[in-house]
Amino acid sequence: MDKEKSQKITLIFDIVLFIYIGFAFLAEYLFKPETSDKAPWEILFKNSPELSITLALIFAAVLILAGAQLLKIFWNRFISDIAKNRNITFQEAMAIFLIIGVIFS
Secondary structure: OOHHHHOOOOHHHHHHHHHHHHHHHHHHHHHOOOOOOOOHHHHHHHHOHHHHHHHHHHHHHHHHHHHHHHHHHHHHHHHHHHOOOOOOOHHHHHHHHHHHHHHHO
C-alpha cells in the first residue's frame, strides 16, 4: 500500500478546504453583483483595467489549481478507501474538477 493511500483526512486538510471555500465565495462576491449595481470587480476594472485583468487571471488560476489538488487529496485519502477505487493523478483531478465546474455553472 502506498503512503498517500494510507493517509486520512486531517484537520489541516479541513482548514485548507475551509480557506479554499472562503476564496471561492470571495470570487463569487467580487464578480456577481448582489443588486442591479455594479459588481465590486467592475470598480477596480474601471480604475485599472490591466491590474484587474491580471489579478482576475491569477485568482482564477489559483482557485482552479488549488481546487484540483484538494480534489486529488480528498479522492486519494477518502473516496478511494471507502469505495475501493484506485488513486488518481493531478491531471485526472484537474479534469474532474473542470467537468464539475462545467456541469454546475
